[in-house]
Amino acid sequence: MSGFRLPQGGRIDRTRPLAFRYGGRSYAGFAGDTLASALIANGVSVVGRSFKYHRPRGIFAAGPEEPNAIVQLGARPNLKATQVALVDGLEAGPVNCWPGAGFDVGAAAGLLKRFLPAGFYYKTFMWPGWRWWEPMIRRAAGLGRVDPEAAMPDGQRRSLHCDVLVVGGGPAGIAAALAAGAEGARVVLVEQDPQLGGALLAADGAVIDAMPADTWLAAAIATLEARPDTRVLRATVAFGVYDHGLVAAVERERIVWKIRARHTVLATGAIERPIAFENDDLPGVMLAGAARTYLLRWAAAAGRRLLLFANNDDAYRTALAWTSRGLPVAAVVDPRRSPDGPLAEELRAAGVPITAGAVVERALGRRGVTGAVIRHATGGRTKAACDVLAVSGGRDPAVNLFVQGGGTLAWDAAVAAFVPAAGGQGMPAGAAAGAFALGRALADGHAAGAAAANVAAGTVPYAEDDVATPLQPTWYSGRDQSRCWVDRASDVTVADVVLAARESYVSVEHYKRYTTSGMSPDQGKSSAVVALALLGAATGRQPADVGTTRFRAPWDPVPLAALIGQDRGPQLRPVLHLPTHDRHAALGAMIEEYGGWMRPAAYPQGAESLDAAVFREAAAVRAGVGLFDASPLxxxxxxxxxxxxxxxxxxxxxxxxxxxxxxxxxxxxxxxxxxxxxxxxxxxxxxxxxxxxxxxxxxxxxxxxxxxxxxxxxxxxxxxxxxxHQWGVVNVAGPEARALIAAAGTDIDLASAAFPHMTFREGTVAGIPARVSRVSFTGELSYEIAVPARRTAALWDALAAAGPMVPFGVEALMTLRIEKGYIHVGADTDGTTYPADCGFADAVARRNDDFVGRRSMRRPDALRGGRLQLVGLLPEAADATLHAGAHVVAAGGGSDGHVSSACRSPAMGRTIALAMVRDGRARMGEAVTVDDLGKTVAARIVAPVFFDPEGTRLR
Amino acid sequence: MLLIDCPWCGPRDEAEFRCGGEGHIARPDPDTADDATWAAYLFDRDNVKGLGFERWHHRHGCGRWFNVARDTVTHEIRAIYAMTDPKPTGGA
Known part of the structure; x- marks a missing residue:
């Protein structure tokens, strides 16, 4: 292939040249180009290597169905060159070759091709196991590089509500949006291309409403954009239809829209499919519509001399476009015996020979197509020279979104394609509904738009239809099946399809997974129907009986960054800060997250270790008074x-x-x-x-x-x-607690007689209105002072200034409560712990009326012996280390329960632990062995209250 | 994503709600229920294919609980009604 830029024409801005690099070489393009059109215009024929055999590949399509031109764009892998808008300084390259697409070491795999059929991996890499082989195979077959260091682009998620959503901005979609919004309905039109127009962007001489299609299109766009209640989203790919009609779309690969519409029109167009022949993966073989689109939209000719192989009239437009630009057409090869109609007439008038009843059997060339072998109806063969071989086997409605929404399909023999039949959450219209001809598509879109908005149908846009001879289903025309490609992206040939059928993979879903057909970035958009028709042929079934694989979201790959939106970094799971956060930070606290709150774990002094700080703080509370921000309670x-x-x-x-x-x-x-x-x-x-x-x-x-x-x-x-969150709480704990609060100033009588343990008073502390609870989680004299959250810091400051005190963190609090045997729900208890297991058997027994869970506490499981019960554990060695999660070893081996909390206790001068031990309450005094991270610790079961069991200190 | 017509707030996205599982599960009298009856109340759920009855909570909205009759195959919501209303019958 030797592509080049036409001297004029195309929807590119020739006043804005852009420089870019591909595979390390410099090229030039224009604003309006895609990377693919610019590469074609620069004569780059080999743009990458195939996934499995590393065969040289060229650009095959012009849209999201591109199977070959998978590129790396900076840190972003696996983009389709047909969807990358060219910008100045763009740097891209192929993903699957080394050192370059032109010369690729991996191409040696192609020599082994006959030994690498479908299912090869499953059959071959069985010993010693897939895990052993996988890294090697991944390295050989990988697609693209992910740069873990690269900054993730910004993404967003937004919602949109409207009366009518139109997916697809081609002729049918535009007609639908025009009709739907005529009476003021809220309409959203999304188009995956940066430009509206769809097929009209590459339509030569089309006439709508008696004006050139371009003029009609410009007027239609102006009308839509002038409507206050119509919103047009370009470069926006609707990728999924979900329950109750939710449509998800991604704009400019950055913004994910969740669109809720009362009605949706699916004017998603159609995807052209090829016919499989030998060497049809050579660079220079491309879809007929793509060759035409490059020529007309971007003024990029894919080659000098065209050979068209097509079984339908529409593809003739490619040959017409070629010849109208003064470029030679070698031949039009058509399997139909007598193609006739306006387009055939036009071709013949232009002097282009139509070889009827013939097929292309083989493409010739090594690194690019140089000609083709044509097999005639007589069985004779001729050769024709060409450097671009355009192929069309018909078109398949893009039914992905329709089926995602629950719609069913039917095989339409007239177009040899699956078309929407019933159901679904959107109205298919235009080519997406099988109405390929321009006039029908416009009328269909118009009707769907009017129906969706429930408005009277106005004037229908009119275009004359010029297709005369019906398509003749043609799936493959080569002889050597192993050289006829079906899925280029996954390197699946006709032979692989036949092999899968022979090995009984007759379900299309099984076939797909066995051959990996349709599992690449293009998701088999152009190959799926060819594949299932061939599978049908190999198993004696019609395509309708084979059916399609299930269509799932996304229609086209969506960047994870867009889906993630703002939910990353600190916004992934926002944390809560204490009202006194700044005070702890100023005190040098080690701040950690506890259940979504950022709280001081401890306040290490200087070089003090965390462990030492916790020990010091816990001891200080028992000796004097400590302050703790308990606001998260x-x-x-x-x-x-x-x-x-x-x-x-x-x-x-x-x-x-x-x-x-x-x-x-x-x-x-x-x-x-x-x-x-x-x-x-x-x-x-x-x-x-x-x-x-x-x-x-x-x-x-x-x-x-x-x-x-x-x-x-x-x-x-x-x-x-x-x-x-309305109340901030400061806990004042320790024998000096009363004195400290009094020094800070309060109108509450703190004397024990007036304000005993487990009572509650309202008043002021340090001049701040406060609710004060005399309650203790430390075992010391303790007050929890709740004040309006905004005033917590002022309370903290007043208390901290009132006398000597020690701020203590969550870890010291844990030490103090373990010394007292107070449970911490979620640490000492788990999803199997009944209240009776952790010390509340009497409380349960005292109740004779119902409460939530009471009846379940009398189920056999709750009453059986052998339950884990809360006990204390004292290691024989006072300085032994124990961790929560260490297991008490059962007599016969195995586990007899586990340590649920452990600490180094300043009050006891030794290590202590709480544990849930099998039948623990009946085993007081028993010596047990604890397995702590592989170390054996000898310990004794004791009552779970280590310090001040009478509770004299807190009264 | 379901679109749920909250009786208090109108149609809202499923993300605002929390499904509370099967509805119309009567709590047996805890004093007279035998273990099997109580276990059935705790654990046995219909898990229907087709028309199912659930209770939903507008957690990130008005905070109200209500009943939903939903086809578990098509996700069609056939009825939304108050917690105190009986299970719809017939055409629901």
Whole structure:
């Protein structure tokens, strides 16, 4: 092939030349070019190597169906050159060859071709196993390079709502959008190409409404763009149709649109398909419509001398375009006996010979086509010289989106293609519905648009149809099946199809996977129907009986960056910050994420290790007073005349007996009886509670409350309001807690008699309105002071300035609560833990009325022996290391439970742990062996309260 | 992506909702239900192919629960009704 640029014509801007590089060489193109059209115009014939055999390949198509020209664009692999808009300085290259497309070491694979048939991998690389072979094969066959260092381009996700969505901006789509929006309906028209027009962009001499098609198109676009309620999205690929008519589209590979329309018109056009003949993968063999499009749209001739092999009238337009530009046409080879009609007349008038009843048997040439062997109806053969061999076996409606939306297909013998039959979530129109001729497509689109918008049909755009002789189905015409390509992108030949059929892969889905046909970046857009027709021929079935493989989203590859949108980096999962975040940062805190909150793990001083800091902070709380931002603790207000009854049903502990002003610890279970959450509940008034939840459980406890109230106990008069973020909480813990708060200033009487443990008071602290709970998760005298969230930092500052104190982090809090044997839901409990397993058997037994999960706690599984129960573990060696997750080794081997929490305890001066151990409560004092990350630790089972079991310190 | 017609907010994208599984599951009297009855309540679900009844929660909207009669094959929503309404019969 020796492509070149025509001196004039085309929809390119010759005043804007662009320089670009391909495969390391410099070329020039124009604004309006694609990479493919520019390569053709520069005479580049070999643009890459095939996937499996590394055969030289040229540009075959002009749209998303391109199977050969798969390119690397900077850090982006596997783009189709036909879809890459040319820009100045563009740097691209082929993906599958080394050192270059012209000379490729991997081409040696082509010599082994006869030994690499379909299913070769499955049959050959069995020993010692696929895993062993895979890296080598991947290296040999890989498509493109991903650069892990490359910055990911920005993506976005947006939503769009309209009355009528028209997919496809060709003649049918434009007619549909014009009709739909005529009376003010909200219309969205999406077109995958940067330009509207579809087939009109490469139509020679077409006339619509008595004017040149170009004039009509410009007027139509102007009309659409002048309508305030019509939106045109160019370079936007509708790639998926989902439930209830949701259409997803990606604009300029960057913005993913979720489009909800009342009605959708699918004017997605058609894809031309080839006929398989020998060496039909040579550069220079291309689809007839593509050759015409390059010539007319981009003024890029794919070669000097054309040979057209076609079984349909429409493809004749390619030969007409060629000859009208003064370029020679070697012949038109047509398997039909007597092609006739206006287009055939025109060709003959132009002096182009039509060789009827003949086929191209073989393309000639080594690195590009130089001619063809024509087999005549008589059986005789002649040769013809050409450097571009255009082929057309007909067109297949682009039914992908229609079928994705649930539509079914039928085989239409008149066009030898699958066409939309019934169902679906969009109205197919124009070529997508099998109405290939321009006049029919316009009328079809117009009718669909009017119907979608439910408006009266106005004037239908008119074009005369000039196709006369019906297409003659022709699938392949070579002799040596192993040299006739079906799927160029996956290197599948007719012989592979026949082999698959012989090996009983008769289902089209099995066939596809066995041969990998249709599994490349082009997804078999131009090859799928040829393949299934050949599979049918090999198994004695008609295409209609073979059927198609399932069409799935996406219609065309979508960049992951666009799908990800803004959901990446810190926005992937936004974290919450404490109201006192800055204070902790200033104190040098090591800040970590805990359940979505960024919280201080500890405050290491100087070179202090984390472990040492945790130990120091925990000890300081027991010796003096510590400050801790407990704002993440979940807070839910429960209000109403039935609030107490409701909470009785939600918690293991009875809450209706709680007196206003008092607090009670409570455990919630799921209906399955499993520990779900815990917290401290305050009764603010007869009809008003403030429910505390775990930091991570605030959302799910609220959800559970709502679900029970709305779905089961609809008779209860209760309001539930989450207020976690409205209140900031500072926990003041330690023997000096009272003194510190008093020094900060409060109008609340802190004396134990006036404000005992597990009670609640409202007042001010440091002049800030506060709800103060005397509650302890550390085992020390402890107050949780809740203030309006905005004023938390002021409270912190006032307390920190009121006297000597130590800020402590989450890890020190964990140490303090382990010393006290307080469970941490989700650490000490898991999805199998009943309240009775972790110390609440008495609380459960005390209840004689129903609550969520109670009945499940009496199921045999909950009552059986051998359950894991919460105990303490003391390693024999005081300085032993134990980790949560270490297993208690059973007598006969295996696991007898696991360590659920462990720490180095300053109060006990040794390592301590909580563990869930099989029948643990009956095994107090027993010596056990713990397997901790492969190390054996001797330990003794003890009660799960290590420090101050009488609780004298917190009272 | 389903388009769900929330009785309070109108048609909204599925992403705003949470499916709460099969609807109309009656909670047995916990005092009289035997283990098998209780286990059936906890675990047994119809998982129908065709018309199914579910409850949905407009989690990222009004926060209300409601019932949905949905064809699990076509995803056609045949009815949306209040939590307290009985399961539709007949043509639903």
């Amino acid at each position: 979940g807070k839910i207000e429960v209000r109403g005349p039935d609030a107490a009854r409701f909470l009785d049903r939600m918690y293991v502990q009875r809450l209706s007996t709680l007196k206003p002003g008092r607090l009670r610890y409570a455990v919630a279970a799921t209906e399955h009886g499993i520990v779900f959450d815990d917290g401290v509940v305050a009764r603010l008034a007869e009809d008003r509670f403030l429910v505390g939840t775990t930091s991570g459980g605030a959302g799910r406890v609220f959800d559970a409350f709502e679900e029970w109230l709305q779905c089961e106990w609809v008779d209860l008069a209760v309001f539930v309001t989450p207020v976690t």
